[in-house]
Amino acid sequence: MRLLRFYQSSVGKKVVVAVTGAIMIGFLLAHVWGNLHVYFGAEEINDYSVWLRTFLSEIFGYGGLLWVIRAIIGGALVLHVITIFLLIRQNRAARPVGYKKTSHRRRIVVGSTMALSGILILCFIVFHILQFTTGTIHPTTFHVDPSNGLGVVYINLYEAFQVWWIAGIYVGAMALIGIHIYHGAWSMFQSIGMNNQDRNGTFRAVAVVLSIGLFLGFASVPVLFWTDVLPPPAEHDIAVQMPIDESATAGGENDQWN
Numbered sequence: 728m729r730l731l732r733f734y735q736s737s738v739g740k741k742v743v744v745a746v747t748g749a750i751m752i753g754f755l756l757a758h759v760w761g762n763l764h765v766y767f768g769a770e771e772i773n774d775y776s777v778w779l780r781t782f783l784s785e786i787f788g789y790g791g792l793l794w795v796i797r798a799i800i801g802g803a804l805v806l807h808v809i810t811i812f813l814l815i816r817q818n819r820a821a822r823p824v825g826y827k828k829t830s831h832r833r834r835i836v837v838g839s840t841m842a843l844s845g846i847l848i849l850c851f852i853v854f855h856i857l858q859f860t861t862g863t864i865h866p867t868t869f870h871v872d873p874s875n876g877l878g879v880v881y882i883n884l885y886e887a888f889q890v891w892w893i894a895g896i897y898v899g900a901m902a903l904i905g906i907h908i909y910h911g912a913w914s915m916f917q918s919i920g921m922n923n924q925d926r927n928g929t930f931r932a933v934a935v936v937l938s939i940g941l942f943l944g945f946a947s948v949p950v951l952f953w954t955d956v957l958p959p960p961a962e963h964d965i966a967v968q969m970p971i972d973e974s975a976t977a978g979g980e981n982d983q984w985n
């Protein structure tokens with residue numbers, strides 16, 4: 728098969744890493760846009776969470792489109808990680824002859840930074856989904872709206888980011904993601920053969936804007952909650968929410984995967 732032969736080549740793998748990376752950057756841009764609804768109040772972000780499940784529900788059913796998106800992002804993530812692993816093995820098998828010493832050393836530093844930040848980001852994603860989506864771990868109380876079984880986003884974020892080390896983990900993880908995306912976006916342009924001397928300045932600028940923009944957009948949420956710039960939820964918002972209790976989590980009554 729031509730597609731398989733292409734994937735087996737080093738260039739093919741680089742293209743797959745670039746395309747899956749681009750899909751995940753697309754997800755992050757959508758996610759940061761969603762998160763920024765907190766600036767407009769509890770109702771906005773809570774409604775946004777419900778909208779994610781009801782958008783195009785006439786076609787896909789309730790939460791159906793979200794599952795399609797989860798499958799695409801999850802598939803892209805798995806393919807991205809496996810392909811990078813295969814690429815490293817393939818590169819190790821080929822002798823690094825012909826590189827200038829400094830360029831070779833630089834590749835090792837960048838490669839190690841990408842590998843380490845990639846592993847830490849994977850750990851963050853697991854922690855993050857267990858905290859805010861499934862409510863499996865709740866270092867702070869995880870509030871669920873009894874009317875739809877969904878986590879109540881504003882109060883869950885507010886309470887989590889009152890805790891300095893949770894806010895710290897999020898800001899640290901966002902810095903790693905910024906660094907990973909900067910190098911990733913830059914090498915993506917090179918992998919798909921779009922780099923040339925005339926355009927390199929523009930591509931580097933796009934990589935900088937993308938990584939700093941995502942970092943600021945994401946990190947602003949924990950920082951603004953922790954510093955109390957974003958207000959606590961109103962009393963009446965808290966009244967309609969109930970904290971999920973241990974037995975509900977253990978008994979699988981939590982409907983977070985809706």
Ligand code: HEM
Pocket residue numbers: 758762775776777779797848852855856859860878880884897901904945946948949
């Ligand atoms: C400060 C930064 C972030 C905040 C405050 C945040 C907040 C949230 C919240 C509240 C949810 C649950 C939304 C809902 O159920 O309606 C969520 C889901 C999720 N987030 Fe984040 N997020 C952040 C950064 C990230 C990053 C950087 C990634 C990826 C690297 C990420 C990946 C995900 C994923 C995969 C889900 C699950 C979506 C689903 O399947 O329902 N998040 N996030």
